[in-house]
Amino acid sequence: MVTPVLPLTMSGAVVKRRSKIVLGPVDLTIGGQGLTIVLGPNGAGKTTLLRALHGLERLAQGDTVWQVPLDQARARQGFVFQSPIMLRRSVLDNLTYPLRLNGMAKPEAAQMARGWAARVGLDRALEQPAPQLSGGEQQKLALARALITAPEIVFLDEPCASLDGRATREIETILLAAHASGTRIVMATHDIGQAKRLATEVVFMMRGAIVENGPAAAFFASPKTPQAAALLRGDIVE
Numbered sequence: 001m002v003t004p005v006l007p008l009t010m011s012g013a014v015v016k017r018r019s020k021i022v023l024g025p026v027d028l029t030i031g032g033q034g035l036t037i038v039l040g041p042n043g044a045g046k047t048t049l050l051r052a053l054h055g056l057e058r059l060a061q062g063d064t065v066w067q068v069p070l071d072q073a074r075a076r077q078g079f080v081f082q083s084p085i086m087l088r089r090s091v092l093d094n095l096t097y098p099l100r101l102n103g104m105a106k107p108e109a110a111q112m113a114r115g116w117a118a119r120v121g122l123d124r125a126l127e128q129p130a131p132q133l134s135g136g137e138q139q140k141l142a143l144a145r146a147l148i149t150a151p152e153i154v155f156l157d158e159p160c161a162s163l164d165g166r167a168t169r170e171i172e173t174i175l176l177a178a179h180a181s182g183t184r185i186v187m188a189t190h191d192i193g194q195a196k197r198l199a200t201e202v203v204f205m206m207r208g209a210i211v212e213n214g215p216a217a218a219f220f221a222s223p224k225t226p227q228a229a230a231l232l233r234g235d236i237v238e
Ligand SMILES: Nc1ncnc2c1ncn2[C@@H]1O[C@H](COP(=O)(O)OP(=O)(O)OP(=O)(O)O)[C@@H](O)[C@H]1O
Pocket: 017, 022, 040, 041, 042, 043, 044, 045, 046, 047, 048, 049
């Protein structure tokens, strides 16, 4: 049996920018199951935390430990950025690219890409250049491309930030299906409604630190910090 990549354990992690600490020290364990929503005001460090967990940040202190060697852990996780990043090629090519990188034969990759395009409602846009898609379509493509390799964990940085209700609902449906099929999800959002719809766990951040971390039901029912309580009331939290 293949060893799972999770749990992921981050210990004493610090990220600095121009010698200023923007994250940490953070201790966080991402267990094998669940959908974690990262909440917090602008500049709290949500993006930096996701990037650090995914291995995109150089840590000034501390470390992140996966259950498998780092190169394997890298290959078995995905990341969806707030602004989708696409190849300047067709929708089909964007979807087959990660599969081809993993060594899948072209016809098999194309078949899988068609299946995923249908799941995200892009089956009629397969030959269209990806940069011509609308924002919502690009984000759905980015999500499909991150999920097509069946990663064990996916990090998402406010994937619905500039999308309307319909596109947001479509993305949430895809995420819930991925979660139901066993993909671990860690996602930053500003949208409390979205957090309530999706989260099984919540990480609440302020000024580069995790100030609350635990089951979503307990966080929403009785937040421990006044800042989290204010956020849930709809007040402005700075
Ligand atoms: N390239 C950079 N150079 C200097 N400081 C940065 C840089 N990127 C981020 N920061 C700082 O790091 C801190 C954390 O930023 P981060 O983007 O992680 O927050 P966030 O919670 O994701 O915010 P938002 O909700 O606005 O996306 C902020 O104080 C920000 O100003």
